[in-house]
Amino acid sequence: MFDNKDSKRTQLEELGEFELIAHLTEALPILQPSTRKGIGDDAAIISLGSHFMAITTDMLVEGVHFDLGFTPLKHLGYKAVVVNLSDVCAMNLIPTQVTVSMAVSNRFPLEALEELYLGIGLAAKQYGIDVVGGDTTSSTKGMILSVTAIGQTDSEKQIAYRSGAEANDLLVVSGDLGGAYMGLQVLRREQEVFKVNPNHQPDLEPYHYIVERQLKPEARKDIIALLESLQVQPTSMIDISDGLSSEILHLCTSSGVGCNLFEDKIPLDPMVISTCEEFKVDSTLAALSGGEDYELLFTISQDDYSKIKGNPDLTVIGHMTEKGSGANLITRGGNSIPLTAQGWNAFGKGHDHAN
Amino acid sequence: MFDNKDSKRTQLEELGEFELIAHLTEALPILQPSTRKGIGDDAAIISLGSHFMAITTDMLVEGVHFDLGFTPLKHLGYKAVVVNLSDVCAMNLIPTQVTVSMAVSNRFPLEALEELYLGIGLAAKQYGIDVVGGDTTSSTKGMILSVTAIGQTDSEKQIAYRSGAEANDLLVVSGDLGGAYMGLQVLRREQEVFKVNPNHQPDLEPYHYIVERQLKPEARKDIIALLESLQVQPTSMIDISDGLSSEILHLCTSSGVGCNLFEDKIPLDPMVISTCEEFKVDSTLAALSGGEDYELLFTISQDDYSKIKGNPDLTVIGHMTEKGSGANLITRGGNSIPLTAQGWNAFGKGHDHAN
Numbered sequence: 033m034f035d036n037k038d039s040k041r042t043q044l045e046e047l048g049e050f051e052l053i054a055h056l057t058e059a060l061p062i063l064q065p066s067t068r069k070g071i072g073d074d075a076a077i078i079s080l081g082s083h084f085m086a087i088t089t090d091m092l093v094e095g096v097h098f099d100l101g102f103t104p105l106k107h108l109g110y111k112a113v114v115v116n117l118s119d120v121c122a123m124n125l126i127p128t129q130v131t132v133s134m135a136v137s138n139r140f141p142l143e144a145l146e147e148l149y150l151g152i153g154l155a156a157k158q159y160g161i162d163v164v165g166g167d168t169t170s171s172t173k174g175m176i177l178s179v180t181a182i183g184q185t186d187s188e189k190q191i192a193y194r195s196g197a198e199a200n201d202l203l204v205v206s207g208d209l210g211g212a213y214m215g216l217q218v219l220r221r222e223q224e225v226f227k228v229n230p231n232h233q234p235d236l237e238p239y240h241y242i243v244e245r246q247l248k249p250e251a252r253k254d255i256i257a258l259l260e261s262l263q264v265q266p267t268s269m270i271d272i273s274d275g276l277s278s279e280i281l282h283l284c285t286s287s288g289v290g291c292n293l294f295e296d297k298i299p300l301d302p303m304v305i306s307t308c309e310e311f312k313v314d315s316t317l318a319a320l321s322g323g324e325d326y327e328l329l330f331t332i333s334q335d336d337y338s339k340i341k342g343n344p345d346l347t348v349i350g351h352m353t354e355k356g357s358g359a360n361l362i363t364r365g366g367n368s369i370p371l372t373a374q375g376w377n378a379f380g381k382g383h384d385h386a387n
Numbered sequence: 388m389f390d391n392k393d394s395k396r397t398q399l400e401e402l403g404e405f406e407l408i409a410h411l412t413e414a415l416p417i418l419q420p421s422t423r424k425g426i427g428d429d430a431a432i433i434s435l436g437s438h439f440m441a442i443t444t445d446m447l448v449e450g451v452h453f454d455l456g457f458t459p460l461k462h463l464g465y466k467a468v469v470v471n472l473s474d475v476c477a478m479n480l481i482p483t484q485v486t487v488s489m490a491v492s493n494r495f496p497l498e499a500l501e502e503l504y505l506g507i508g509l510a511a512k513q514y515g516i517d518v519v520g521g522d523t524t525s526s527t528k529g530m531i532l533s534v535t536a537i538g539q540t541d542s543e544k545q546i547a548y549r550s551g552a553e554a555n556d557l558l559v560v561s562g563d564l565g566g567a568y569m570g571l572q573v574l575r576r577e578q579e580v581f582k583v584n585p586n587h588q589p590d591l592e593p594y595h596y597i598v599e600r601q602l603k604p605e606a607r608k609d610i611i612a613l614l615e616s617l618q619v620q621p622t623s624m625i626d627i628s629d630g631l632s633s634e635i636l637h638l639c640t641s642s643g644v645g646c647n648l649f650e651d652k653i654p655l656d657p658m659v660i661s662t663c664e665e666f667k668v669d670s671t672l673a674a675l676s677g678g679e680d681y682e683l684l685f686t687i688s689q690d691d692y693s694k695i696k697g698n699p700d701l702t703v704i705g706h707m708t709e710k711g712s713g714a715n716l717i718t719r720g721g722n723s724i725p726l727t728a729q730g731w732n733a734f735g736k737g738h739d740h741a742n
Contacts, residue, residue: 040496040498041496041497041498042496042497042498043493043496043497044491044493044495044496044497044500044525045493046497047497049523049524052497052500052523053521053523055497056500056501056504056523057504057518057521059504059508060504060507060508060511060517060518061517062517062519063511063515063516063517064483064484064515064516064517066483066484066539067483067484067517067519069519070517070518070519070520071518071519071520071521075520076484076486076519076520078440078483078484078519078537078539080435080436080438080440080539081435081436081437081438081541082436082437083435083436083438085433085435085440087442087484087486087519087520087535087537088486088520089486089488089520089521089522089533089535090488090522091488091489091490091522091524091531091533093490093524093525093526093527093531094527095527096490096524096525096526096527097524128419128421128422128433129419129421129422129431129433129442131431131442131443131444131535133444133445133446133533134446135446135448135451135531136399138398138399138400140399141395141396141397141398141399142396142397142398142399142401142402142407142410143395143396143397145399145407145411146411149411149412149414149415152415153414153415156415156418160418160419161418161419162415162416162417162418162419162422162425163412163415163425163426164417164422164424164425164426164431164433164442165425165426165430165431165442165443165444166408166412166426166444167444167445167446167533168404168407168408168411169404169446169448169451169452170399170448170451171448171451171531172448172449172450172451172528172529173527173528173529174527174528176446176448176490176526176531178444178446178488178522178533180442180444180486180535182433182442184421184433184435186436
């Protein structure tokens with residue numbers, strides 16, 4: 033009982049995050065009739081009488097998901113809430129409540145937690161959500177945050193799963209992409225300079241937009257309201273946390289369809305393009321694999337195209353195809369390249385993320 | 388931005404866990420009309436149409452809440468789920484779903500997580516609940532688990548808050564107390580012996596019941612069903628995670644009442660009594676301050692006494708009084724001693740807990 037039996041050891045790095053979760057949870061049956069959707073989407077869906085609730089949870093670990101060397105605690109609190117609200121939005125629902133748990137080592141004074149909670153409170157105010165619970169305890173190392181967010185609707189039809197896309201549906205993305213990733217590159221460069229010269233005063237102003245995309249992302253609750261006002265029901269939806277490429281593959285796999293993504297349609301902010309040039313990073317790659325933009329990626333019926341046409345917040349970047357065609361990037365040169373998931377592998381070392 | 392401004396530092400140890408949470412969350416307003424109860428009970432209560440949902444979350448940190456030196460991973464998975472189900476039960480509701488998040492360092496192979504999930508799956512099967520989501524990521528040290536549990540009802544009257552107790556209500560506890568704490572003492576002693584002599588084979592059989600109380604606690608879902616079948620609506624309720632004394636004080640504070648707890652009524656298993664004698668621990672103290680028994684503590688109207696009288700799972704241990712009388716232990720000798728919270732302070736060092 034007190035010894036370790038290490039007869040067989042499979043390193044976690046050998047599995048990807050999604051493969052690991054699938055492996056661990058495959059033996060868990062769904063028993064409750066109120067469980068409408070379990071593991072495998074941005075949020076689970078539970079029925080309560082005539083209502084439906086989305087519930088989603090994320091854990092953020094210091095040194096893995098965030099670096100307090102360049103992340104102010106107030107921003108961290110804000111971001112920890114927002115990334116979970118984004119998952120509720122990705123079900124086409126408006127978030128309403130969160131719980132916030134944290135474990136912190138004794139290196140953090142009360143004043144640090146107050147800063148963190150200022151950010152949590154700011155997110156709550158900004159999104160009109162309530163912090164209804166949580167847990168606060170000590171850790172043996174660093175800070176760990178776990179946030180759970182919920183949203184509700186009285187209309188089951190409003191819920192957008194990853195699995196509803198059909199061939200010929202249009203692929204749409206909100207906002208622009210690659211900013212959070214390039215913001216991270218800027219922050220890391222400044223941190224390296226600071227290590228060499230502690231008197232260095234970072235001038236982040238020229239990179240304001242992309243640094244903010246990294247440190248203070250927003251959940252696109254406004255897009256959910258916009259789609260409702262336009263009377264557009266997405267056929268499928270996901271939020272962009274791991275990068276456009278990975279999220280498109282999720283939609284394709286869940287829906288059993290293929291996809292053509294057009295490189296020249298991918299929305300990029302001018303600052304992302306200029307910073308990519310400065311850092312010698314391909315801007316398409318920043319959008320495809322950078323992640324953490326927390327924009328919404330969704331599909332709509334072609335019949336709805338006229339409703340969204342010309343909206344500055346929405347860009348049609350491709351269309352879904354038959355499953356056999358696969359998921360492909362159509363380059364500016366007209367070549368078709370299979371999309372590969374280069375999103376973040378939580379246990380791997382290959383992808384360049386905030387770890 | 389990159390430097391630490393440590394102009395003022397208040398150590399977290401200076402505050403208790405409950406004081407810390409109250410301090411950090413006091414500035415967070417409740418904005419959503421669907422939030423019926425936020426922070427301050429065993430679970431939050433959210434309304435969804437004509438239904439009501441309880442949601443609760445707990446974080447368990449290796450080296451703080453559990454010691455893998457004597458906690459099998461399967462038991463840990465079971466316990467992590469059960470302690471959250473217990474919080475839903477403490478609202479007088481039946482739990483239905485959980486999410487399970489975890490962060491693990493690379494010292495854990497896949498096989499370890501499989502063991503953990505065997506326990507999670509066992510708890511899900513035992514309690515008929517679904518695991519509907521979660522997050523699996525890496526940590527820089529040790530294992531951190533965060534579980535969120537929910538339950539629902541279509542009857543708001545069924546919900547038992549901490550705040551409903553009135554003077555003259557009877558104070559009732561399920562099962563028996565002190566077992567989990569004494570089980571922990573036995574496990575620690577065996578671990579110390581093992582450290583000195585690695586060939587030592589622990590014989591835990593004579594302590595089976597109390598070791599199981601520590602390693603594999605149960606949520607008293609059966610008591611919720613029993614109370615419903617007896618048509619007893621508790622006026623207030625809480626689960627015993629921190630020790631009887633601390634939980635009684637929570638009920639008294641939330642309800643604005645006092646309490647007389649009778650020492651000779653506290654239910655103790657004979658094995659708890661004999662192990663207390665062996666370890667020279669006062670058995671009343673083990674029940675009052677030991678914690679982790681996960682029994683339900685609740686108050687009922689005196690009118691309901693006849694319904695529960697003689698039930699072997701329920702013991703009347705006292706009665707509520709006017710607020711001015713305070714919360715007191717009436718000893719076997721007839722003395723009245725004010726109850727003090729010696730429950731676990733997550734940041735303190737005073738209380739002897741699994742840390």
